[in-house]
Amino acid sequence: MRIVLPVALGAVISHLAAPAFAQSSPAEAPPSFDLVRRGIAARREGNDAEAVTLFRRAVALDPRPMVIAQLGLALQATGAWEEAERHLAAALARSDDAWISGHRAILEEAAQTIASHLCSLEVSGTPVGAQLFVNGASAGTLPLASPLRLRTGTVSVELRADGFYPQERRVELVAGERFREQFALIERPRDTTNAGQGGDRSGPRVGGRVAGTGQGLGAARSIPRVVAAPPPYAAISITAGGALLGLAGAVVAGFGAARVGALRERCAATDIASTEALECPDDRSIVTARDEADAMLVAGQTLAIVGGAAAVAGAVYWVIAARRAPHGAVVVAPTATGAVVGGAF
Numbered sequence: 166m167r168i169v170l171p172v173a174l175g176a177v178i179s180h181l182a183a184p185a186f187a188q189s190s191p192a193e194a195p196p197s198f199d200l201v202r203r204g205i206a207a208r209r210e211g212n213d214a215e216a217v218t219l220f221r222r223a224v225a226l227d228p229r230p231m232v233i234a235q236l237g238l239a240l241q242a243t244g245a246w247e248e249a250e251r252h253l254a255a256a257l258a259r260s261d262d263a264w265i266s267g268h269r270a271i272l273e274e275a276a277q278t279i280a281s282h283l284c285s286l287e288v289s290g291t292p293v294g295a296q297l298f299v300n301g302a303s304a305g306t307l308p309l310a311s312p313l314r315l316r317t318g319t320v321s322v323e324l325r326a327d328g329f330y331p332q333e334r335r336v337e338l339v340a341g342e343r344f345r346e347q348f349a350l351i352e353r354p355r356d357t358t359n360a361g362q363g364g365d366r367s368g369p370r371v372g373g374r375v376a377g378t379g380q381g382l383g384a385a386r387s388i389p390r391v392v393a394a395p396p397p398y399a400a401i402s403i404t405a406g407g408a409l410l411g412l413a414g415a416v417v418a419g420f421g422a423a424r425v426g427a428l429r430e431r432c433a434a435t436d437i438a439s440t441e442a443l444e445c446p447d448d449r450s451i452v453t454a455r456d457e458a459d460a461m462l463v464a465g466q467t468l469a470i471v472g473g474a475a476a477v478a479g480a481v482y483w484v485i486a487a488r489r490a491p492h493g494a495v496v497v498a499p500t501a502t503g504a505v506v507g508g509a510f
Contacts, residue, residue: 197227204235213242230259234272241275246282246316253279284338285312288322290348295326312343324348403482407475414468421462425455 204219220236237252253276259265265272288297288309297304300321304313307324317340323333329350338344 195227195229197223197229197232200226201232201235204239208239208242213239217243217245230256230262231264234265234268238275241279246279247314250276250279250283250314280341282340283314283316284340285343286315286320286322286336286338287312287343287345288324288348289345290324290350292326292329292350295324295329295348295350298323298325322346324350326350328353399482401479404476404479407472407477407479409472411469411472411476414465414470414472416465418462418465418469421458421460421465424458425462 200219200223204216204223207213207216207219216239217236220232220239223232224236233252234256237249237256240249240252253272256262256265257269257272257276288307290307293307295307297307297309298321299313299315301323315338317338319335319337321333322336323331325331329352332348332350334346336344336346
């Protein structure tokens with residue numbers, strides 16, 4: 166889908182571009198003259214991609230502000246917002262150029278349109294000199310001279326350095342906002358047994374994967390490590406709750422059974438031991454108390470059964486959760502002089 170606003174704006178600029186070379190005869194015209202003329206014609210015909218190619222060649226031959234501005238406008242028309250902003254900023258910075266001064270209002274309007282599609286990302290961290298990659302492409306080394314200007318959406322931000330485990334994050338960017346990401350790479354343990362063989366390029370392993378690399382265990386050599394996964398709080402809660410419920414049921418059932426036993430002793434003279442009912446015909450209150458004790462006994466047994474089942478289910482859930490790959494973990498990697506601690510979340 167073509168971007169209508171940049172094309173319309175570029176058409177206005179293209180009508181104003183020709184006078185930049187108008188005072189030169191063909192013999193005196195700069196080497197970029199023909200390329201700029203053809204690029205302007207391509208813009209008028211709607212061939213923005215071809216115009217970008219022609220303007221790039223023109224800038225390589227003659228990087229004057231007008232040619233750089235034309236390249237920025239053509240890139241804007243193709244939706245290459247980051248590069249378009251860089252070229253227009255470079256052109257607008259040349260306040261001493263007559264062509265730029267004469268068309269500054271139009272160029273600044275184009276710059277504002279481009280800026281509405283971009284945001285700023287500040288990246289800091291250690292070690293100094295670490296290489297930064299955005300969506301797999303190199304974006305500089307730390308510390309950065311200025312924030313990155315990126316288009317909106319989800320991007321992959323990765324930091325790499327020799328002797329350190331790489332780290333990668335997914336960042337959701339919103340137009341017009343400023344974002345900050347800070348990294349602290351974990352140093353690799355020194356491995357004297359593999360000296361001269363390139364060392365271990367894998368990261369700390371968490372849940373069967375290499376932290377910060379997306380590679381499986383089969384993709385790199387294993388290293389000694391201790392992984393402390395977060396405890397499965399839901400399973401612990403279910404197990405503890407079930408155990409408490411079962412204990413409460415056992416206590417209630419015990420009281421009910423003791424109450425029944427005491428009532429049987431009071432009615433021993435008339436009670437028939439072989440029957441469940443309590444035979445005390447001369448005292449109805451005892452019979453009523455027996456019914457209450459029976460209800461207490463049944464309630465206690467029910468609570469004990471439910472609580473026990475919950476405790477068992479929680480324990481099973483606990484075991485299953487412990488075997489699953491954790492979403493986050495703390496990694497302790499032994500080194501020659503101690504250990505390094507890191508995390509993957």
